[in-house]
Amino acid sequence: xxxxxxxxxxxxxxxxxxxxxxxxxxxxxxxxxxxxxxxxxxxxxxxxxxxxxxxxxxxxxxxxxxxxxxxxxxxxxxxxxxxxxxxxxxxxxxxxxxxxxxxxxxxxxxxxxxxxxxxxxxxxxxxxxxxxxxxxxxxxxxxxxxxxxxxxxxxxxxxxxxxxxxxxxxxxxxxxxxxxxxxxxxxxxxxxxxxxxxxxxxxxxxxxxxxxxxxxxxxxxxxxxxxxxxxxxxxxxxxxxxxxxxxxxxxxxxxxxxxxxxxxxxxxxxxxxxxxxxxxxxxxxxxxxxxxxxxxxxxxxxxxxxxxxxxxxxxxxxxxxxxxxxxxxxxxxxxxxxxxxxxxxxxxxxxxxxxxxxxxxxxxxxxxxxxxxxxxxxxxxxxxxxxxxxxxxxxxxxxxxxxxxxxxxxxxxxxxxxxxxxxxxxxxxxxxxxxxxxxxxxxxxxxxxxxxxxxxxxxxxxxxxxxxxxxxxxxxxxxxxxxxxxxxxxxxxxxxxxxxxxxxxxxxxxxxxxxxxxxxxxxxxxxxxxxxxxxxxxxxxxxxxxxxxxxxxxxxxxxxxxxxxxxxxxxxxxxxxxxxxxxxxxxxxxxxxxxxxxxxxxxxxxxxxxxxxxxxxxxxxxxxxxxxxxxxxx
Numbered sequence: 001x002x003x004x005x006x007x008x009x010x011x012x013x014x015x016x017x018x019x020x021x022x023x024x025x026x027x028x029x030x031x032x033x034x035x036x037x038x039x040x041x042x043x044x045x046x047x048x049x050x051x052x053x054x055x056x057x058x059x060x061x062x063x064x065x066x067x068x069x070x071x072x073x074x075x076x077x078x079x080x081x082x083x084x085x086x087x088x089x090x091x092x093x094x095x096x097x098x099x100x101x102x103x104x105x106x107x108x109x110x111x112x113x114x115x116x117x118x119x120x121x122x123x124x125x126x127x128x129x130x131x132x133x134x135x136x137x138x139x140x141x142x143x144x145x146x147x148x149x150x151x152x153x154x155x156x157x158x159x160x161x162x163x164x165x166x167x168x169x170x171x172x173x174x175x176x177x178x179x180x181x182x183x184x185x186x187x188x189x190x191x192x193x194x195x196x197x198x199x200x201x202x203x204x205x206x207x208x209x210x211x212x213x214x215x216x217x218x219x220x221x222x223x224x225x226x227x228x229x230x231x232x233x234x235x236x237x238x239x240x241x242x243x244x245x246x247x248x249x250x251x252x253x254x255x256x257x258x259x260x261x262x263x264x265x266x267x268x269x270x271x272x273x274x275x276x277x278x279x280x281x282x283x284x285x286x287x288x289x290x291x292x293x294x295x296x297x298x299x300x301x302x303x304x305x306x307x308x309x310x311x312x313x314x315x316x317x318x319x320x321x322x323x324x325x326x327x328x329x330x331x332x333x334x335x336x337x338x339x340x341x342x343x344x345x346x347x348x349x350x351x352x353x354x355x356x357x358x359x360x361x362x363x364x365x366x367x368x369x370x371x372x373x374x375x376x377x378x379x380x381x382x383x384x385x386x387x388x389x390x391x392x393x394x395x396x397x398x399x400x401x402x403x404x405x406x407x408x409x410x411x412x413x414x415x416x417x418x419x420x421x422x423x424x425x426x427x428x429x430x431x432x433x434x435x436x437x438x439x440x441x442x443x444x445x446x447x448x449x450x451x452x453x454x455x456x457x458x459x460x461x462x463x464x465x466x467x468x469x470x471x472x473x474x475x476x477x478x479x480x481x482x483x484x485x486x487x488x489x490x491x492x493x494x495x496x497x498x499x500x501x502x503x504x505x506x507x508x509x510x511x512x513x514x515x516x517x518x519x520x521x522x523x524x525x526x527x528x529x530x531x532x533x534x535x536x537x538x539x540x541x542x543x544x545x546x547x548x549x550x551x552x553x554x555x556x557x558x559x560x561x562x563x564x565x566x567x568x569x570x571x572x573x574x575x576x577x578x579x580x581x582x583x584x585x586x587x588x589x590x591x592x593x594x595x596x597x598x599x600x601x602x603x604x605x606x607x608x609x610x611x612x613x614x615x616x617x618x619x620x621x622x623x624x625x626x627x628x629x630x631x632x633x634x
Contacts, residue, residue, distance in 0.1 A: 010418055010488035013502050017581025017589055022460040022492055025126045026064055028149050039158050040106055040115035040131040043148055048103045056093055060085040064151055064159045068454040072616055073167035074101045074137050076634050079593055081454045081585045100138045101165055107132035112441045120147050120161055122464035135165045139628050142167040145452035164452035173622055175232040204300045212238035215339040219301055220249045222345035222603040225610040227299045228269050229618035240305035240323055246294045247287030255376025256403045257283040260395060260509040262428055264436040266607040267443050310568050341621055345603040346563055353556045359533035371396045371554035377407035387547055389538055392554030393419045394505050398513040400552055401522050412523045412546055418488040420499055420507040426472035430465050447612050455586040459494045466495035479518035484526050504580055505556050560602050572597055592617050598631045
């Protein structure tokens with residue numbers, strides 16, 4: 001009997017999730033010249049005729065084999081990636097009312113959006129026509145993108161390789177922005193009327209009979225963006241956070257932390273970063289921005305607040321929650337509220353993953369902790385030597401190792417498996433260039449272009465992108481390997497983004513630590529597990545002993561479902577589904593969508609994902625509150 005294949009660590013997935021196979025490109029002929037507007041217009045007309053005529057066979061003829069229709073809240077109240085004409089038609093036939101997407105139109109509103117000749121692959125060898133779209137559904141309006149290629153097996157007819165549709169607003173319940181902005185004052189004689197400040201205090205504290213419809217746990221980027229979107233849809237929302245100030249979840253992290261993503265990728269909804277903002281944001285500067293953001297957008301935040309009890313009533317479809325808080329005047333208060341929705345926005349992942357190793361309680365050095373508890377290295381007195389070991393080899397592990405080195409420590413990183421490494425300069429140029437850069441498209445357009453690529457096709461594109469990044473980083477990567485650092489190219493050689501989506505870690509965006517490793521200024525202990533924590537260091541399974549004054553475990557975090565269990569108990573945790581990793585269609589599991597427990601949502605991710613998906617979560621909640629959808633609706 002043949003031995004079972006061993007899954008390499010760089011291909012590891014979240015338990016229960018799917019190993020996403022990269023898509024393939026069709027064999028298309030060369031294109032010398034094309035009237036992009038005419039091609040897109042003809043396809044859109046045919047598509048609308050097929051939809052209005054409820055003609056599945058006609059719809060099928062408009063999509064290539066190997067194509068995909070990716071949809072977010074347009075076709076259903078969920079997210080779908082439908083691969084191939086047969087699955088697209090099957091989905092439309094199974095819908096109780098047929099296609100909820102009623103029609104699409106070409107979007108010619110700016111140069112980025114209008115139909116244009118464009119490649120669908122990274123190398124620019126598979127060429128066709130791309131166009132932004134506006135989308136009309138039964139209950140809303142949205143936007144989309146279509147990419148068309150010629151079908152060489154069917155007379156070079158233009159057919160969709162990818163179609164993306166996403167709801168952006170509900171009819172009759174549009175956001176209070178632009179021409180729909182609030183008036184701000186009611187003129188006239190109204191005895192006893194309150195001014196803005198008085199109304200704001202009453203709303204923020206939920207005085208009298210006021211109750212939030214939505215309770216959000218966590219005032220990081222997830223909680224703030226979700227609350228901002230809900231506020232613009234007139235859904236009463238309260239954020240609670242155990243920290244004394246908004247932004248403390250960033251302030252309290254390690255001393256030298258700076259975002260690894262560039263400013264163009266990190267804008268928040270409604271209030272983008274100003275034009276003078278640095279490309280990479282220091283953590284304390286981001287914390288100040290978060291605090292200002294909450295005030296400017298009039299978000300209701302209770303700091304120094306803890307959820308002490310939460311119970312769900314299936315019949316009433318509402319929560320009863322008890323919150324203990326310290327008010328701004330220092331007084332303590334306990335409140336009982338009855339929100340219909342709770343959003344867990346306590347971080348990208350769950351509780352810190354701290355290993356249990358023999359001898360940990362007997363360590364006699366200065367510090368042994370998880371990276372989330374690390375506040376920064378301390379300066380060493382002259383003529384003293386201190387040794388630090390960092391267990392873990394992703395962004396945090398490298399940043400912490402660099403911090404220790406800069407404070408004069410003798411530093412070793414323990415790398416147990418392999419890591420995907422790309423330089424910040426070359427990696428971000430290749431992966432985000434043309435979308436998120438100075439002078440690039442509007443942020444909403446960039447988001448639409450990125451999200452319009454189904455994940456299986458994104459994985460195929462990023463296989464080529466990873467090769468290009470490796471070429472540019474050749475000297476860096478060769479130096480790391482020579483230093484004993486083990487590298488990988490991510491899941492199926494698809495690099496950074498796929499590692500992030502598939503397992504939430506296993507990568508380092510280099511901002512200087514790699515050169516310290518190459519130069520031997522930071523040492524690597526590779527491929528060995530820890531046998532025991534000794535009073536003065538770590539003993540490894542190969543028998544080597546490394547002495548240490550400080551040991552930091554940068555070993556990641558558990559699934560968000562574990563945090564739900566800790567906060568809400570087993571009953572809630574058993575009803576919700578696991579988070580992150582791909583489902584059978586290649587969409588991310590459970591995050592930003594219905595979790596399996598009515599009235600309970602998971603919300604996390606980097607600033608860009610929070611910016612984008614906050615709208616979709618808010619639309620789902622608003623639709624439920626207005627009776628437009630039910631939780632059980634497909």
